[in-house]
Amino acid sequence: MASEYRIMDYPEKSWSISKMKVIDNCFREYYYTYYGSHNGWLYQSTDEQKISWRLKKLTNIWIMFGDKLHELIKSLVKDDGSEINVGEIKEHMRVKLNLGVKESLQKYRNGDWDEYPKGEMLQEYYYGEKLKEKDVEEIKKRIESCTKGLIVSKSYNEIKNTAKEILEVDEEKFDFIFVSGIKVYALIDVLYIDEKGNYVIVDWKTGQFSEHDKEQLMVYVLYVMERYKVPIDKVIGRLEYLLIGENYEYKFNLDDIIEINNRINMDLNVINAFLEDKDKNKPRHKEHFLMCDNISKCRKCKFRKLCLNEEEI
Numbered sequence: 001m002a003s004e005y006r007i008m009d010y011p012e013k014s015w016s017i018s019k020m021k022v023i024d025n026c027f028r029e030y031y032y033t034y035y036g037s038h039n040g041w042l043y044q045s046t047d048e049q050k051i052s053w054r055l056k057k058l059t060n061i062w063i064m065f066g067d068k069l070h071e072l073i074k075s076l077v078k079d080d081g082s083e084i085n086v087g088e089i090k091e092h093m094r095v096k097l098n099l100g101v102k103e104s105l106q107k108y109r110n111g112d113w114d115e116y117p118k119g120e121m122l123q124e125y126y127y128g129e130k131l132k133e134k135d136v137e138e139i140k141k142r143i144e145s146c147t148k149g150l151i152v153s154k155s156y157n158e159i160k161n162t163a164k165e166i167l168e169v170d171e172e173k174f175d176f177i178f179v180s181g182i183k184v185y186a187l188i189d190v191l192y193i194d195e196k197g198n199y200v201i202v203d204w205k206t207g208q209f210s211e212h213d214k215e216q217l218m219v220y221v222l223y224v225m226e227r228y229k230v231p232i233d234k235v236i237g238r239l240e241y242l243l244i245g246e247n248y249e250y251k252f253n254l255d256d257i258i259e260i261n262n263r264i265n266m267d268l269n270v271i272n273a274f275l276e277d278k279d280k281n282k283p284r285h286k287e288h289f290l291m292c293d294n295i296s297k298c299r300k301c302k303f304r305k306l307c308l309n310e311e312e313i
């Protein structure tokens with residue numbers, strides 16, 4: 001039986017590291033991303049809801065690169081047949097990215113995205129710009145480096161040769177746990193059991209290091225412990241930096257778990273401070289979500305159409 005679709009007045013309350021990064025970046029961006037765009041897909045919504053929903057769905061060339069590479073790795077991990085072919089991977093990435101760019105260009109010319117935001121749209125083209133030559137060259141280099149990094153990576157080789165069981169591969173169902181009463185989603189790139197019986201969490205990184213990478217891994221550890229009823233000493237978290245062909249492996253302890261729980265609790269206070277009704281997750285008025293005062297940051301933001309005037313954009 002088909003599940004019933006219910007229109008919710010407000011979005012679901014949840015915590016994630018990416019949400020907290022948006023709050024750090026700009027309060028107004030936080031508003032548009034998590035509240036202002038809610039229900040923007042409905043005919044009866046306001047123009048601002050519809051516009052912010054469309055803008056929220058824009059991507060950029062770096063995110064597109066990371067998404068396509070993750071999709072490809074997912075299919076390689078799931079495919080237990082053919083040998084990995086470097087030339088084919090590079091060609092696949094080149095073709096996929098070219099298609100993404102062409103699709104965006106076409107939508108920009110036809111104004112399709114403002115009609116209905118289906119498929120992909122690069123922010124660069126939506127705002128009438130072009131990809132910078134130096135960025136295109138950097139993407140080409142990254143395709144090369146990440147492909148090499150994947151082939152030599154400890155995780156890919158263990159998954160293909162010695163892993164006892166693969167439990168999750170970038171699942172589409174967005175599983176979650178509750179921490180301090182708030183939903184925490186966990187979308188793990190790969191989770192497998194190695195030959196020693198450890199639960200190994202792999203996070204493929206297609207860009208540079210980030211100070212949040214290890215924290216994200218700790219969230220996944222919480223999820224694995226709860227979902228699979230595994231003790232902490234049987235869980236390994238591994239960050240695979242494909243660009244540089246290095247990995248960092250972590251075993252966590254109970255102090256780490258307390259630390260991440262504390263962090264989520266503190267963040268919950270921040271999330272609640274923007275709410276008029278904490279139970280319903282009803283936001284305060286938009287004006288409480290202050291705009292950032294850095295025009296060069298705004299000029300790179302996907303929501304700038306809603307914040308800047310024509311000349312500033």
Ligand code: SF4
Nearest residue numbers: 026029292298301307
């Ligand atoms: S354009 Fe500037 S003020 Fe508006 S959401 Fe983006 S960063 Fe914030």
